[in-house]
Amino acid sequence: MKIVQKFGGTSVADIPKIRSAANKVKSEVDKGNKVIVVVSAMAGVTNQLVGYCKDFPSSYNLREYDVVVSAGEQITSGLMSIALQDLNISSISLLGWQIPILANDAHAKALIDSIDTSKILSHLDRGEVVVVPGFQGVNKKNDIVTLGRGGSDITAVAIAASVDANYCDIYTDVDGVYTSDPRIVKNARKIDKITYEEMLEMASLGAKVLQTRSVELAMKFNVSLRVLSSFSGAPGTLICSEEKVVEKEIVSGIAHSMDEAKITLVSVEDRPGIAASIFHTLSEYNINVDMIVQNVSEDGSTDLTFTVSKHELLSAKNAVENNQEIKWRKLLIDDDVSKVSVVGVGMKSHAGVAKTMFKALAEKNINIEVISTSEIKVSVLIKAAFTKEALVCLHKAFDLDQ
Amino acid sequence: MKIVQKFGGTSVADIPKIRSAANKVKSEVDKGNKVIVVVSAMAGVTNQLVGYCKDFPSSYNLREYDVVVSAGEQITSGLMSIALQDLNISSISLLGWQIPILANDAHAKALIDSIDTSKILSHLDRGEVVVVPGFQGVNKKNDIVTLGRGGSDITAVAIAASVDANYCDIYTDVDGVYTSDPRIVKNARKIDKITYEEMLEMASLGAKVLQTRSVELAMKFNVSLRVLSSFSGAPGTLICSEEKVVEKEIVSGIAHSMDEAKITLVSVEDRPGIAASIFHTLSEYNINVDMIVQNVSEDGSTDLTFTVSKHELLSAKNAVENNQEIKWRKLLIDDDVSKVSVVGVGMKSHAGVAKTMFKALAEKNINIEVISTSEIKVSVLIKAAFTKEALVCLHKAFDLDQ
Numbered sequence: 138m139k140i141v142q143k144f145g146g147t148s149v150a151d152i153p154k155i156r157s158a159a160n161k162v163k164s165e166v167d168k169g170n171k172v173i174v175v176v177s178a179m180a181g182v183t184n185q186l187v188g189y190c191k192d193f194p195s196s197y198n199l200r201e202y203d204v205v206v207s208a209g210e211q212i213t214s215g216l217m218s219i220a221l222q223d224l225n226i227s228s229i230s231l232l233g234w235q236i237p238i239l240a241n242d243a244h245a246k247a248l249i250d251s252i253d254t255s256k257i258l259s260h261l262d263r264g265e266v267v268v269v270p271g272f273q274g275v276n277k278k279n280d281i282v283t284l285g286r287g288g289s290d291i292t293a294v295a296i297a298a299s300v301d302a303n304y305c306d307i308y309t310d311v312d313g314v315y316t317s318d319p320r321i322v323k324n325a326r327k328i329d330k331i332t333y334e335e336m337l338e339m340a341s342l343g344a345k346v347l348q349t350r351s352v353e354l355a356m357k358f359n360v361s362l363r364v365l366s367s368f369s370g371a372p373g374t375l376i377c378s379e380e381k382v383v384e385k386e387i388v389s390g391i392a393h394s395m396d397e398a399k400i401t402l403v404s405v406e407d408r409p410g411i412a413a414s415i416f417h418t419l420s421e422y423n424i425n426v427d428m429i430v431q432n433v434s435e436d437g438s439t440d441l442t443f444t445v446s447k448h449e450l451l452s453a454k455n456a457v458e459n460n461q462e463i464k465w466r467k468l469l470i471d472d473d474v475s476k477v478s479v480v481g482v483g484m485k486s487h488a489g490v491a492k493t494m495f496k497a498l499a500e501k502n503i504n505i506e507v508i509s510t511s512e513i514k515v516s517v518l519i520k521a522a523f524t525k526e527a528l529v530c531l532h533k534a535f536d537l538d539q
Numbered sequence: 540m541k542i543v544q545k546f547g548g549t550s551v552a553d554i555p556k557i558r559s560a561a562n563k564v565k566s567e568v569d570k571g572n573k574v575i576v577v578v579s580a581m582a583g584v585t586n587q588l589v590g591y592c593k594d595f596p597s598s599y600n601l602r603e604y605d606v607v608v609s610a611g612e613q614i615t616s617g618l619m620s621i622a623l624q625d626l627n628i629s630s631i632s633l634l635g636w637q638i639p640i641l642a643n644d645a646h647a648k649a650l651i652d653s654i655d656t657s658k659i660l661s662h663l664d665r666g667e668v669v670v671v672p673g674f675q676g677v678n679k680k681n682d683i684v685t686l687g688r689g690g691s692d693i694t695a696v697a698i699a700a701s702v703d704a705n706y707c708d709i710y711t712d713v714d715g716v717y718t719s720d721p722r723i724v725k726n727a728r729k730i731d732k733i734t735y736e737e738m739l740e741m742a743s744l745g746a747k748v749l750q751t752r753s754v755e756l757a758m759k760f761n762v763s764l765r766v767l768s769s770f771s772g773a774p775g776t777l778i779c780s781e782e783k784v785v786e787k788e789i790v791s792g793i794a795h796s797m798d799e800a801k802i803t804l805v806s807v808e809d810r811p812g813i814a815a816s817i818f819h820t821l822s823e824y825n826i827n828v829d830m831i832v833q834n835v836s837e838d839g840s841t842d843l844t845f846t847v848s849k850h851e852l853l854s855a856k857n858a859v860e861n862n863q864e865i866k867w868r869k870l871l872i873d874d875d876v877s878k879v880s881v882v883g884v885g886m887k888s889h890a891g892v893a894k895t896m897f898k899a900l901a902e903k904n905i906n907i908e909v910i911s912t913s914e915i916k917v918s919v920l921i922k923a924a925f926t927k928e929a930l931v932c933l934h935k936a937f938d939l940d941q
Contacts, residue, residue, distance in 0.1 A: 152594040189618055192554040197621045204617035204632050208610035215606030216591055219599045230606050234636065235681055279637055 138303040139261070140165055143175040143271065143293035147310045148367035149213050150180035152220075158367060159220035161308065162266060166226055171261045173300065174228075174268045175293040176217050178209025199244035203273075203283045207233070210270030210289070218268045228266040231256060233273035234281065238292070240274035246285035249274055249292075252299040261300075269296060287348025294351045298358035305360050306373075307347065312366030313374035314339065314346055316537040317391040322528050324538040328374050328389060335389045336362075336376045338480045338514045352376065379482060387483035388490060388535040391528055394476045397427070398450040399507065399518060400457065404438040404466035412441065414462045422456040424449050428476070428509040428516065438466075442507055444518065447472050474506065475524040478516040479531060491515050497534035503527055540705040541663070542567055545577040545673065545695035549712045550769035551615050552582035554622075560769060561622035563710065564668060568628055573663045575702065576630075576670045577695040578619050580611025601646035605675075605685045609635070612672030612691070620670045630668040633658060635675035636683065640694070642676035648687035651676055651694075654701040663702075671698060689750025696753045700760035707762050708775075709749065714768035715776035716741065716748055718939040719793040724930050726940040730791060732777045732784045737791045738764075740882045740916045754778065781884060789885035790892060790937040793930055796878045799829070800852040801909065801920060802859065806840040806868035814843065816864045824858040826851045830878070830911040830918065840868075844909055846920065849874050876908065877926040880918040881933060893917050899936035905929055 142165065144158045165172050177183075186206045190197045214230040221228040236256055240247040260267045271289025276282050284291050290307060297305035312327065314336065319325040331339075333356035340349045346364055355362045355376065365373035375381075405411060412431065419426055428444045445453045450472055457468065484490040491508075494515055498505060503526065507518035519527055532538060544567065546560045567574050579585075588608045592599045616632040623630040638658055642649040662669045673691025678684050686693050692709060699707035714729065716738065721727040733741075735758035742751045748766055757764045757778065767775035777783075807813060814833065821828055830846045847855045852874055859870065886892040893910075896917055900907060905928065909920035921929055934940060 152591060156595075186614065189554060189614075190621060193558075193621050193625045195625045198624050201617040201620040201624070201632055204620075204634070205614050208614045208617075211613070212588065212591075212607050212610045215603040215610075218603040218606075219592060219595050222600050222603075223595045223597045230603055232606070232683075281634075 138170045139173075139300055140170050141173045141175060141293050141297040141300075141302045141305040142308060143289060143306065144177065144217075144308045144367060145289065145310070146177040146180040146183070148308050149176055149217065152216070154367070155213070155216055155220050156223070158308065159217060159224055159226075161367065162221060163224050163226055166266060172266045173257060173261070173296055173302070174217055174221075174266060175271045175289060175296065176210060176213040176268065177271050177289040179213055182209040182212070200280055203244050203281050207270070207273040207281050207283055210272050214268045214270040221266055221268070226266055227264055228268055229260055230268040230270070231260070232270055234275040234279065236269070238274035238295075240276055240282045240284065242276050242278075242282070244282055247274060247276070247282035249284065249295045252295060254299050257296070257300060287351060290348050290351035291354060294354045294358070294360050294362070297360045298354070303361065304363055305355065306363045306365055308365050308367040309346065310367065311346060311364070312369050312371040313364050314376070314390070316389065317528050317532050318393065321393075321525050322391070322532050324529075324532060326537065326539075327371075329372070330375045330377065330382045331389055332379045332382050332482050333376060334379070334513055335480050335482055338478065338511070339390055339392050347376075382482075386481055387487050388479050388481035388537070389483075390480050391531045391535070391537070392478045392480060393524055393528055395521065395524065396447050397444050397474050397476045397518065398447045398470065398472035399442060399444050399474050400450070400453060401440060401442040401469040401471075402457070402465040402467075403440050403469060405441050406464055407437055407439040411463055414460060415441070415457060418456050418460045419445075419453060422452055424453045424456060428507055428518065430507050430509060444474075444476070444507070473521050474518050475521045476516055476518055477524065477527045477531065478514050479535065480514045482513050484515075485512055493534055494531060497530045498527060501526055501530050540572045541575075541702055542572050543575045543577060543695050543699040543702075543704045543707045544710060545691060545708065546579065546619075546710045546769060547691065547712070548579040548582040548585070550710050551578055551619065554618070556769070557615070557618055557622045558625070560710065561619060561626055561628075563769065564623060565626050565628055568668060574668045575659060575663070575698055575704070576619055576623075576668060577673045577691060577698065578612060578615040578670065579673050579691040581615055584611040584614070602682055605646050605683045609672070609675040609683050609685055612674050616670045616672040623668055623670070628668055629666055630670055631662055632670040632672070633662070634672055636677040636681065638671070640676035640697075642678055642684045642686065644678050644680075644684070646684055649676060649678070649684035651686070651697045654697060656701050659698070659702060689753060692750050692753035693756060696756045696760070696762050696764070699762045700756070705763065706765055707757065708765045708767055710767050710769040711748065712769065713748060713766070714771050714773040715766050716778070716792070718791065719930050719934050720795065723795075723927050724793070724934050726931075726934060728939065728941070729773075730776050731774070732779065733791055734781045734784050734884050735778060736781070736915050737882050737884055738778045740880065740913070741792055741794045749778075784884075788883055789889050790881050790883035790939070791885075792882050793933045793937070793939065794880045794882055795926055795930055797923065797926065798849050799846050799876050799878045799920065800849045800872065800874035801844060801846050801876050802852070802855060803842060803844040803871040803873075804859070804867040804869075805842050805871060807843050808866055809839055809841040813865055816862060817843070817859060820858050820862045821855060824854055826855045826858060830909055830920065832909050832911060846876075846878070846909070875923050876920050877923045878918055878920055879926065879929045879933065880916050881937065882916045884915050886917075887914055895936055896933060899932045900929060903928055903932050
């Protein structure tokens with residue numbers, strides 16, 4: 138089998154941790170697998186390098202920023218290769234520009250265009266483990282570019298897709314994806330298998346294990362992702378396509394996000410183009426809008442509610458107030474809310490999920506402020522103080538306990 | 540004018556120091572000069588990266604070592620470019636592989652084969668400052684190689700030679716080359732101009748300002764080197780060819796080295812091939828021999844004395860004792876010695892330097908144990924305890940005071 142193993146920053150935080158990660162590689166090599174290792178920068182290094190750049194008063198040039206921050210992963214890739222050789226495993230590091238991993242010009246948030254697999258494959262064929270620094274590529278001008286937050290996961294998935302790897306294993310400091318946040322819901326269980334779609338909803342709803350972009354990429358190229366712990370031998374969570382998940386749970390997990398703030402325009406005049414005008418304004422201010430809810434109109438006016446990230450609440454308020462085209466009676470803001478979501482591919486074919494959810498919350502006297510649904514999730518906005526209670530009761534209501 | 544400015548590790552140790560180095564670059568740009576900046580790693584970074592590699596029990600692969608340690612200079616080059624842009628100076632960093640600086644395969648101590656100047660020159664022509672990480676190049680296989688100790692000075696001189704720069708300025712934490720070590724000889728004066736040959740002798744005799752290799756390279760390509768302080772505006776020392784030094788001092792400086800140990804073979808049989816046999820053995824043990832002195836033979840036997848670095852004394856002793864071909868009566872070792880040298884191109888045409896030297900030492904009752912001379916220097920080995928007294932009296936005897 139061909140396997141990509143990706144180790145995050147906490148998994149390569151110091152030399153003993155790099156050695157222990159190298160042992161995870163060794164156990165795959167010992168099984169006869171061909172392995173490509175993708176590494177992040179040692180924990181703290183990227184922040185230090187970014188901090189250096191931010192010490193300059195003017196906004197720094199992103200081309201040079203990429204030269205600076207990409208050094209972090211370069212260091213780890215050399216050290217990982219040395220650690221493998223120390224275990225008598227032949228290995229070689231190949232940097233983004235040496236492969237090359239071709240990406241576009243968007244410094245600090247580049248997208249991978251293509252990966253030339255010839256060098257990687259010829260080293261694998263010679264029985265060597267190939268170590269690749271995550272997060273970096275090279276553009277057509279031969280400048281180093283970095284891929285932005287979560288970039289090392291992207292590198293791992295993109296390489297797995299390009300060499301047609303059997304698995305892309307993401308080693309991290311948790312041992313898988315859970316039915317809910319185990320720090321809050323003590324009965325939360327590790328999920329053995331989950332579909333890309335569910336994982337995407339879980340990720341975008343606050344589960345921090347994987348970045349949305351890398352899951353999207355894995356789904357696009359049908360790469361079997363496994364989330365595994367660097368520090369235990371536990372089996373982890375497999376993220377794969379729907380047909381590989383035989384026993385589909387109606388509900389796979391309960392996610393939540395505390396980073397929500399709500400804006401309500403009371404009695405907006407209800408005519409075509411009003412919503413378009415508001416969200417055009419917000420996008421011009423580069424503000425990401427999450428939930429949008431508008432009730433049916435009664436007397437020619439309606440209430441419009443939407444949510445944004447907490448730190449963008451004030452700029453969103455300013456943006457809306459500066460829009461001269463629309464009138465409303467009152468503008469309410471509220472950042473004391475959280476979003477709780479029930480996720481599962483099974484609910485596509487099952488009615489009743491919303492009913493079970495609303496009933497469980499009602500029994501606890503938790504008021505639902507906003508509701509939003511997609512094919513595989515139902516999200517509600519509630520008072521922040523009730524988050525834990527909501528998670529626990531929903532976890533139980535959907536039989537996720539035990 | 541075209542100028543190369545090289546900043547060592549202490550000159551780029553943190554962001555404020557990088558900003559202050561960038562101001563040194565700005566003042567050259569403001570004069571209308573085209574500038575290439577060569578940077579070392581921030582002080583301490585290279586040691587940290589080397590330390591990571593040394594944390595592995597087995598001897599680490601030098602190809603991967605080079606991937607790891609070259610990241611230090613890469614980081615500084617990006618930061619220097621950002622610092623220059625912060626001062627409104629257009630700049631771009633070009634890494635060793637981007638230029639490329641082609642070097643041979645000797646990882647961790649590579650020699651530069653050639654520098655492709657086309658990219659550098661085209662950026663200079665666009666009015667940009669080019670920032671180059673020192674210490675690194677790329678071999679024909681496209682692997683990163685590093686140049687070994689003092690490598691950033693080598694990079695600076697090699698680039699200065701290849702673009703035919705008017706000056707190669709080495710910024711460091713001292714403000715020039717002194718007639719003697721100013722920490723010992725309080726009357727030591729900064730030398731305004733010194734020839735390559737003298738600087739070479741001074742460097743190999745213990746003056747730590749510049750590595751021998753970079754001075755040799757500058758001499759070979761007739762690059763005018765200036766040693767300057769990063770922290771003062773003082774004029775520094777110019778190192779150039781003999782014809783540019785108009786007023787030649789008979790003696791330019793008094794150098795010393797404490798890193799000396801002496802081995803004497805008493806009553807070695809005196810026949811052809813004896814010296815060859817001994818020094819063949821030493822070179823097989825990779826031991827560097829400095830001074831070698833053999834007196835004329837009297838009764839078919841002679842005394843042979845040579846010096847090595849203090850830390851190689853014991854292995855040198857073992858090496859000689861393991862040589863079965865030669866016999867001697869007694870083997871003496873002594874590491875309580877120092878070497879004091881009088882250096883100056885002027886002495887080529889002046890007898891009397893040795894006489895002045897020996898007379899000054901004799902007046903202080905300092906015994907000379909070994910003497911060795913070259914065209915432009917006289918070195919003596921004395922008891923270590925007399926080093927300071929010897930330096931001070933010689934400095935005075937050759938009119939270097941005031």
